Amino acid sequence: MEKMTLNVKGMSCGHCVNSIEGSVGKLSGVTAVKVNLDSGTVNVEFNPIQVTIDKIKETIDDQGYDVE
Numbered sequence: 001m002e003k004m005t006l007n008v009k010g011m012s013c014g015h016c017v018n019s020i021e022g023s024v025g026k027l028s029g030v031t032a033v034k035v036n037l038d039s040g041t042v043n044v045e046f047n048p049i050q051v052t053i054d055k056i057k058e059t060i061d062d063q064g065y066d067v068e
Helices: 013-026 053-062
Strands: 002-009 030-036 043-044
Touching: 002 030, 002 053, 013 030, 013 043, 043 053
Parallel strands: none
Antiparallel strands: 002 043, 030 043
């Protein structure tokens, strides 16, 4: 398993948290996802054999947030 922290802009409320955690959490290979609104980060734990970090970033981007 790999762990990564992504900087995400545009998150401001509980809906943002639910949107990102829900969509990323559904990806095959993602074992944990936690949004931190205060720091503007998303911590994700995933199996790189099943899902790429680019796919995770794309999923967050598709929800309307900017991933750095």
